[in-house]
Amino acid sequence: xxxxxxxxxxxxxHLLSIEGLSKEKIIQILDTAESFLKIxxxxxxxxxxxxxxxxxxxxxxxxxxxxTTFEIAAKRLSxxxxxxxxxxxxxxxxxxxxxxxxxxxxxxxDIFVVRHSSSGAAHxxxxxxxxxxxxxxxxxxxHSHPTQGLLDAFTIRKYKTNFNNLKVAIVGDILNSRVARxxxxxxxxxxxxxxxxxxxxxxxxxxxxxxxxxVFYDIDKGLKDADVIMMLRIQNERMDGIMLPSQEEYFKTYxxxxxxxxxxxxxxxxxxxxxxxxxVEIDSAxxxxxxxxxxxxxxxxxxxxxAVMAILAxxxx
Amino acid sequence: xxxxxxxxxxxxxxxxxxxxxxxxxVDGKIAELNKNLDSKKAKQIIDASNKIVMPGIIDxxxxxxxxxxxxxxxxxxxxxxxxxxxxxxxVCPPDTTPILDEPGLVKMLKNKSEALKLGNVYPLGxxxxxxxxxxxxxxxxxYESGCIGFxxxxxxxxDTEVLYRSFQYLSTFNLKAFLRAEDAYLSEKGIINAGEISxxxxxxxxxxxSETTAINKILEIAHLTKTxxxxxxxxTADGLNLVKIAKKNGVKxxxxxxxxxxxxxxxxxxxxxxxxxxxxxLRRESDRIKIIDSIVDGTIDAICSDHSPVNEDNKLKPFAxxxxxxxxVELLMPLVYKLSEDYKIDLGLLxxxxxxxxxxxxxxxxxxxxxxxxxxxxxxxxxxxxxINSKSLISEGKNTPFFNQxxxxxxxSTIFNGNIVFTGSxxxxxx
Amino acid sequence: MNLPNAENLIExxxxxxxxxxxxxTVLIGVQRGGELILQxxxxxxxxxxxxxxxxxxxxxxxxxxxxLKIKNKPSKIDTEINGKHIILIDDVFSxxxxxxxxxxxxxxxxxxxxxxxxxxxxxxEQELPISPQICIEKISLSKNQHLELVLDENKKxxxxxxxxxx
Numbered sequence: 001x002x003x004x005x006x007x008x009x010x011x012x013x014h015l016l017s018i019e020g021l022s023k024e025k026i027i028q029i030l031d032t033a034e035s036f037l038k039i040x041x042x043x044x045x046x047x048x049x050x051x052x053x054x055x056x057x058x059x060x061x062x063x064x065x066x067x068t069t070f071e072i073a074a075k076r077l078s079x080x081x082x083x084x085x086x087x088x089x090x091x092x093x094x095x096x097x098x099x100x101x102x103x104x105x106x107x108x109x110d111i112f113v114v115r116h117s118s119s120g121a122a123h124x125x126x127x128x129x130x131x132x133x134x135x136x137x138x139x140x141x142x143h144s145h146p147t148q149g150l151l152d153a154f155t156i157r158k159y160k161t162n163f164n165n166l167k168v169a170i171v172g173d174i175l176n177s178r179v180a181r182x183x184x185x186x187x188x189x190x191x192x193x194x195x196x197x198x199x200x201x202x203x204x205x206x207x208x209x210x211x212x213x214x215v216f217y218d219i220d221k222g223l224k225d226a227d228v229i230m231m232l233r234i235q236n237e238r239m240d241g242i243m244l245p246s247q248e249e250y251f252k253t254y255x256x257x258x259x260x261x262x263x264x265x266x267x268x269x270x271x272x273x274x275x276x277x278x279x280v281e282i283d284s285a286x287x288x289x290x291x292x293x294x295x296x297x298x299x300x301x302x303x304x305x306x307a308v309m310a311i312l313a314x315x316x317x
Numbered sequence: 318x319x320x321x322x323x324x325x326x327x328x329x330x331x332x333x334x335x336x337x338x339x340x341x342x343v344d345g346k347i348a349e350l351n352k353n354l355d356s357k358k359a360k361q362i363i364d365a366s367n368k369i370v371m372p373g374i375i376d377x378x379x380x381x382x383x384x385x386x387x388x389x390x391x392x393x394x395x396x397x398x399x400x401x402x403x404x405x406x407x408v409c410p411p412d413t414t415p416i417l418d419e420p421g422l423v424k425m426l427k428n429k430s431e432a433l434k435l436g437n438v439y440p441l442g443x444x445x446x447x448x449x450x451x452x453x454x455x456x457x458x459x460y461e462s463g464c465i466g467f468x469x470x471x472x473x474x475x476d477t478e479v480l481y482r483s484f485q486y487l488s489t490f491n492l493k494a495f496l497r498a499e500d501a502y503l504s505e506k507g508i509i510n511a512g513e514i515s516x517x518x519x520x521x522x523x524x525x526x527s528e529t530t531a532i533n534k535i536l537e538i539a540h541l542t543k544t545x546x547x548x549x550x551x552x553t554a555d556g557l558n559l560v561k562i563a564k565k566n567g568v569k570x571x572x573x574x575x576x577x578x579x580x581x582x583x584x585x586x587x588x589x590x591x592x593x594x595x596x597x598x599l600r601r602e603s604d605r606i607k608i609i610d611s612i613v614d615g616t617i618d619a620i621c622s623d624h625s626p627v628n629e630d631n632k633l634k635p636f637a638x639x640x641x642x643x644x645x646v647e648l649l650m651p652l653v654y655k656l657s658e659d660y661k662i663d664l665g666l667l668x669x670x671x672x673x674x675x676x677x678x679x680x681x682x683x684x685x686x687x688x689x690x691x692x693x694x695x696x697x698x699x700x701x702x703x704x705i706n707s708k709s710l711i712s713e714g715k716n717t718p719f720f721n722q723x724x725x726x727x728x729x730s731t732i733f734n735g736n737i738v739f740t741g742s743x744x745x746x747x748x
Numbered sequence: 749m750n751l752p753n754a755e756n757l758i759e760x761x762x763x764x765x766x767x768x769x770x771x772x773t774v775l776i777g778v779q780r781g782g783e784l785i786l787q788x789x790x791x792x793x794x795x796x797x798x799x800x801x802x803x804x805x806x807x808x809x810x811x812x813x814x815x816l817k818i819k820n821k822p823s824k825i826d827t828e829i830n831g832k833h834i835i836l837i838d839d840v841f842s843x844x845x846x847x848x849x850x851x852x853x854x855x856x857x858x859x860x861x862x863x864x865x866x867x868x869x870x871x872x873e874q875e876l877p878i879s880p881q882i883c884i885e886k887i888s889l890s891k892n893q894h895l896e897l898v899l900d901e902n903k904k905x906x907x908x909x910x911x912x913x914x
Contacts (some may be wrong), residue, residue, distance in 0.1 A: 004588055017519065031818065035805070038822045044856035046805035049816070098633050118635035119519040120589030128633075141637070143519030178519055205516035206524075314815030 004126055011315050014126045014135040016106050017144035018185040026189060030154050031080060032307035033300070039076060040302060049310050050079035054117045056109035057083045059138070060097070060116040061292065065274065066138055069298070070113045071088050073305035077251055082109065101125050111136060111309060119178075120145035122251050134312040138304075148273055151181030151304040153190060155297050156228055159269050163187070169196040169264075172232030172281055173203045179273045181211070188212040198222035202243045213264075217252050226264040231256055231272045231282050247280050257283040261291065318735055319343045321356055323366025328562065329372060330669035331685035336392055340370060342692040345735030355379060355669075361737075363730060365696050369654075371668050372684050373405030373436075373693030373733060375675035377495075378549055379624035379646050381409045381438065384417075390626040391714040392426075392436060395646075396435040398712035400739035402622070402646040403695030403728040405436045406675070406683055408495075409445040412470035418443035418454045420462040422499040427463040435738050437693075439679060441468040441495050444483050450501075453483055457490060465679050466493040466547070471596055473531060477500045481538050488544040493680075497549040498556065499597070503527035508637050510598045514583040520637060523598055525553040530562050532556050536563045536570060547678055548560040550623060552597035554607035561616045571678050573607050573619035576645060576652050581605075583719055591632045591639040592718045612670065613662055618665070619675045621648040626714020633691040644714030648705065649695055692735040701727040701741075754897060754905035757868040757884045762789040764882050765835055765866055772884045774798045774832045778850050779820040781839030786870070786907070798832075800825035807849035829858030839897040841867040844878035864881070869895065869907075 005022050007013040012025060039045055053072035055065050067083060074081045086100055097116070104112065111134045116121050119141030120224050126135040140146040160166060160313055167224075168187055174180045174197050187195050188211070198216045199206060216222030223229060234250060261270065270282075272290045278284045287294060322341040327338040327350070339354035340347060349358075356362055379399065383392035399407055410610060411417035417426070423440055430438035442464030446452045449472070456467060467487060473496070474480045487494055504527045509515050511522025532548065536559065539546045551557055551572050560572050577595055586593040587723050611617045625642025632639050653671060657664040676684030683693065702725045707715045732741035765775070775797055777786035783801045790799065803820040812852060847865060854860065866882035871889055890894065894910040 032816065035803075035818050035822045038824075039806075042857060046856065049806050049811055049853070091441075096630070096633070097638075098637060116635060118637050121635040123588050124633075125634050129761060140635075141519050181517070181519060206511045206522050207513040208514040208516055211516065310816045 004123060007131070007315060008151055012311055013131075013315055015312065016122045016126055016135065016137045018146045018149045018189070019144070020180045021189065023122070023189050023191070026150065026153065026186065029150055029304065029307050029311060030157060031165055032311060033154055033303040036076075036310075038305040040299065046078050047075050047076070047222045048078045050074065050077035053079045053111070053313055054109040055079045055081050055111045055113065055309065056104060056107070057081065058100075058104060058115075059084065060086045060114070060121070061139070062087050063115060063139070066115065069301050070098065070138065070305055073302050074309060076302070077306055077309055079111075079309070082091050097121065097124070101128060105129055105133065110134065110313060113138050117137045117141055122175065134315070136308060136312070139178055142176055143181065145178040145182050147301070147305050147308060148179050149186040150308070151297060151301040152271060153186045153274070154184050154300050155271060155293055155305050156269075157298065158296070159293060160227060162190045163190040164191050166227045167194045167196065167225055168192055168194040168228040168230065169198055169226040170230045170232065171198040171219065171222070171256065173234050174199050174208060174232070175203045175205045176235070177232050183230060184211050184213055196222050196226070217277060219260060220263055223260055223263045226268055229261070229264060229270050230267055231257065231270065233273070233275065233277060234281050251280055255281055255283060256286055258286055258289075261286055271297060274298070318345070320363060320732065320737070321354060321359030322363045322365050322370055322696065323354075323356070323692070325368050325370035327370045327686065328665050328668050329686040330665050331455045331673040332687055334686070335665050340686065340694070342694070342732065343736050344700050347686055347692050350686060363696065367698070367700060368601070368729060369664070369697040369699060371403075371695050371697065372672040372686050373695050373731065374403045374650060374671045375406035375408075375684050376404045376512035376622050376624070376646060376649065376671070377408045377547075377619050377675050377678065378621040379404075379409060380574070380626070380642070381407065382413070382626065383429065384413045384415060384422060389452065389628050392429055393433055393435075394711075394713045395434055395624070395626060395731070396430065397739070398626075398644075398710070399646045400435055400626070400731045401711045401728060402648070403650045403681070403697060403731050404546040404622075404646055405693040405695070405731065405733045406439065406679075407436050408439045408441060408465065408679070410441050410470040412448060412472070416443050416448055417441070417464075418446055418448070418459075420455065421459045423459055423462040423464055428563040434733070434736065436733050437683075439465040439681075441466050443467070444469050444494065445474065445479065445557055448472045450476060450479055453486060455726045456486060456492065458677055466495045468549075469497070473499045473501045476510050477534060480534065481542070484542045484544040484546075487512065488542045491545070493545040493547060494533055494539075495547045495549055497597070498528050498551070498710060500531045503530070508594070508598070509586060510583045510600045512583060512601060515587060518586065518589065525555055525600070528553050528597065529555045529559060532559045533638060536560075536568055540566065540568045543569065545569040547613065550575045550578070550621070551608075551617070552578050552600050552604060554604045557607055557611045557616050561611075564616070566722055571618040572616070573621045574612070574617050575621055575623040576649050577623065577643060578605065578608055578720065579612075579620070579656060580650055581653060584717060589636045590718065591634065591636055592643060592716050592720060594636060594639055594641045595643060596641050609656070609660060618670065619678060620649070620653060620670045622646045624712070626712050627716045629715065632716050641656070641706055642710045643717050644710065645709055645717060647712060647728075648717065648719060648724070650695065650728055651724045654697065654699055654726040655724065690733055694732040695728060696730040697726065698729040698741075699726045701725070701729065703727050751907040752832075752869065752885050752887070754868070754907050758785055758788060758905060760884045761785065761868055761882065762792060765789070765837075766836065768864065769793060769797055770833070772831070772833050773835060774800060774829065775835050775837060776800045776802055776825065776854070777805045778836065778838040778846060778906060782837040782876055784897060784899065784905075786837050786838060798827040800827060802853055803848050804846055804849035804853060807853045808844055809849065818835060823853060825857050829854065829860055832860050833872075834860045834863045836863055836865050838865070838867050839869070840895050841865070841870045841880050841883065842873045844876035848876060860861055867906055868897070871895070875907050
């Protein structure tokens with residue numbers, strides 16, 4: 001079956017979504033990331049792999065933090081980095097996505113890291129670039145955020161070693177979360193036997209159980225004996241009375257506090273893709289507790305993104 | 318002007334004909350229908366051996382883009398495309414630019430289309446002003462100008478009171494509503510069918526109940542006010558059940574289905590193929606199977622193309638930002654034929670759904686090969702294999718989910734009012 | 749052909765290195781062969797000396813054609829490099845590119861005073877102006893022959909010769 005992420009040799013040419021990656025490919029990325037982790041601890045935090053290559057961050061949707069981690073990752077590989085905040089420039093002048101991309105291709109970058117508010121944008125762009133240009137999806141609408149899914153898997157592997165005996169709970173706005181979808185796909189492919197989603201019905205997508213998860217509306221039941229708890233951010237727009245009545249009610253019914261955390265395993269880890277809304281989806285004390293691995297996630301994110309870039313750029317036609 | 322169509326398999330559902338016969342066309346009318354007619358009677362002879370000869374197709378939903386932006390697709394280009402699909406009767410919705418809510422615009426459209434002599438255009442007038450669902454248009458005036466019925470295109474009326482009154486008004490003058498049943502709120506911002514695929518792709522889903530709650534509303538009001546209503550492009554199994562029950566209860570309702578819903582589901586969207594961005598959205602396999610069953614059992618009265626040519630630029634965008642619609646009029650008959658072959662459905666039953674039955678729905682006397690009727694004829698070659706691509710499609714819109722696929726079956730000639738308006742390269746005319 | 753006795757070569761290398769060790773020395777083994785040798789000889793080197801290991805994967809010059817192939821553990825140099833005398837240990841010296849990559853990586857950790865290259869075998873195929881200061885034996889092989897240092901079941905080192913078909 002045609003997989004737009006792979007080239008005709010079966011090697012990864014773009015990273016567009018976790019869906020479609022084999023278990024071996026994911027493990028390869030995680031192992032490669034492991035090697036890159038050490039580099040961040042040295043004095044000279046660089047290796048010359050992408051020396052002379054150009055990485056272009058094309059963010060049609062704003063995000064300083066994600067863009068920054070990609071920039072750090074690229075620079076640690078010795079690549080030149082260009083940041084294009086298209087959201088504020090040519091797009092608002094009416095230029096189409098395709099025209100923007102064609103202009104960028106003419107500038108001869110090797111890797112484009114793309115974030116867009118429309119699902120499918122990364123696939124669309126990837127289908128229009130020349131064969132030797134690689135696209136990394138940094139988030140497209142509600143569809144996919146593959147590097148986040150990979151770094152979350154990396155984090156779980158770091159603290160739990162094996163995937164095949166874990167109970168992982170994902171809590172929050174699953175409906176509008178590309179992170180949740182990427183996590184669900186990654187964990188399924190890696191063989192996690194029990195993946196749970198915990199949310200009110202208004203925040204659950206249709207037929208989500210068909211993606212291989214157990215659905216819980218009750219957070220206490222959903223967190224019982226969990227090994228990993230992944231909290232998702234609730235955006236303000238959701239709490240304006242249409243999907244959810246209020247911030248307070250959300251925190252009361254689905255917020256992670258110490259009492260609820262104690263329902264999970266004693267050594268359960270708490271994760272969050274960031275940025276956090278303290279007191280909305282997660283209690284401040286829990287976010288800063290010993291079980292929280294939220295800050296290491298950021299460090300791992302750089303190593304994982306380095307690994308993805310190195311693997312993509314190492315494809316020769 | 319006389320044409321003799323020889324040796325074709327003549328399929329005329331209205332008159333219960335499915336036999337090898339010759340047809341003689343004289344001065345724009347069907348003069349004779351019999352075996353072995355004398356060739357000397359005709360100036361032109363079309364050899365229809367191994368071909369199907371049927372009434373010109375009446376398509377209940379196609380966008381001719383007139384009045385319109387004049388960017389690429391024009392009335393002429395799309396009527397010619399319709400001819401290439403064997404279509405001679407064309408019903409177009411009122412969501413043009415400007416909207417068809419003024420008698421003057423309707424007259425202009427009728428005049429323009431009549432001058433082209435490529436087919437009969439039956440415009441649907443706007444039911445409410447600017448299609449905004451608030452104030453009635455001058456329905457009677459629009460009817461006098463040539464509107465065959467009244468529609469809201471893709472803008473369902475939200476206000477139930479307005480829907481009720483508009484139906485009462487239509488019923489007063491025995492006029493028909495042509496509506497696509499959709500709940501404006503449930504479908505707002507929705508892009509594709511709500512289900513596993515919409516979850517995987519991260520696109521906002523439209524629930525089936527968006528269609529069924531709307532159908533319920535429309536049918537109850539139609540029943541109460543005794544209004545004739547035709548439901549366009551039904552897409553759900555549950556919706557079809559409602560229509561079946563309403564028909565049993567004597568509601569004056571008919572319905573059609575778009576050719577795409579017969580062959581495709583939301584699975585076919587694949588990796589965000591914008592050619593599959595349609596309204597109504599492609600639904601589930603269970604809906605698709607029910608549609609086919611409903612065609613056979615008569616719940617569905619007609620099949621339309623829902624022809625919507627879209628500029629390439631507007632399809633080359635991220636899925637939700639692209640323009641919806643597929644260019645399909647040239648594929649209608651080939652796909653209807655494929656339906657007959659693949660599912661072993663009687664071809665006459667299916668041809669009925671694109672000729673005689675649409676004619677009944679429009680309350681015109683067309684869609685048949687009756688002697689003395691207007692000679693609108695489609696000659697179809699069931700053995701002609703072709704690839705659907707930019708060259709083989711005549712429409713300015715090359716946007717089809719079947720792009721680059723091969724089909725077996727193509728319209729080889731189309732006759733309108735006794736004149737040949739379309740001939741494929743395979744036809745040889747003898748004098 | 750008669751392959752040299754690896755155990756003997758390693759014994760000789762150990763003695764030569766032992767003569768050079770002082771408080772300023774850091775022994776670094778190039779993975780995998782050099783690292784195996786370092787692990788073997790370390791216990792019998794008189795003093796407690798600082799060590800490290802290098803995986804040159806990220807510094808190779810053939811990334812564009814070969815891509816990223818990571819077979820080894822990450823490099824591990826936990827000790828200070830600035831001002832030290834590095835003795836770089838490897839099993840077989842061929843073109844010099846691995847050593848160039850190793851040196852580039854070492855310089856990303858700090859600035860050594862001196863680097864001495866100590867190898868068991870030199871294949872006489874030098875392609876760059878780099879050569880070992882300590883070399884126990886020289887042999888000539890053809891381009892498609894690959895010499896590998898292997899630890900056998902008896903925990904003894906031997907050389908294996910592999911032929912590759914181009």
